[in-house]
Amino acid sequence: MAQKLSKTQQEQTLVRTQRQELKHELAEQYAQRPRNVTYRRRRTTFLVLGVIGILALVFSVLVLWPAPTSQPLGGIPVGTAAPQFHLPVYGGSGIGSSIDLHTLRGHPVILNFWSESCLPCLAEVPYLQRVYARDAAQGKFVLVGVNQADPKDDIRTFGTNYHVTYPLLFDAGNAVDQQYNVTAIPTTYFIDRNGFVRSVFVQPLTPETMKQGLASVGVSFS
Incomplete structure (x- = not known):
């Protein structure tokens, strides 16, 4: 033993x-x-x-991960309404403000759950930042990161150190994480203009999965 x-x-x-x-x-x-x-x-x-x-x-x-079980890995069913939330921005752009999912209606949304302690999340960040700088910042869609595992000050520092410009939200109390049934990270939701979940990926995003996810919410991507 x-x-x-x-x-x-x-x-x-x-x-x-x-x-x-x-x-x-x-x-x-x-x-x-x-x-x-x-x-x-x-x-x-x-x-x-x-x-x-x-x-x-x-x-x-x-x-680190447990052995596979008969239970689904995580996420809420595709086709259901995305749970509403109101979270403060602690990193990236808009620090000091907050984001309400309801106000994003009319825009496709990429909702990325991550943590600084997650190795695949760290490897994914440069790609997400590149996609944001090229497409999301031009108004094609909205990209936000949600973190409940790290102290809020660490989120701010991470955004600064790694030049992240998309909003990094702090999920105090793990409420949004639970609403979205996040059981592993990174987990990314693609939400359409009407507020419905169209794709869920429980893995680091790649150009192919990004293309699939955006296509599911009506956005062309190359």
């Missing part, structure tokens, strides 16, 4: 170490990136981050 516990502790230490290494790597990439990056360079960076994200996800599943 003692040996098994020791092994578990070693695995958890390894996860923490890999998380810190990934955070440092992301920070270095943001700090060192040129002002005018070529498409080839951006594509190469994304591929590297994609591999890191996949490896991190597999490692997290093998080490």
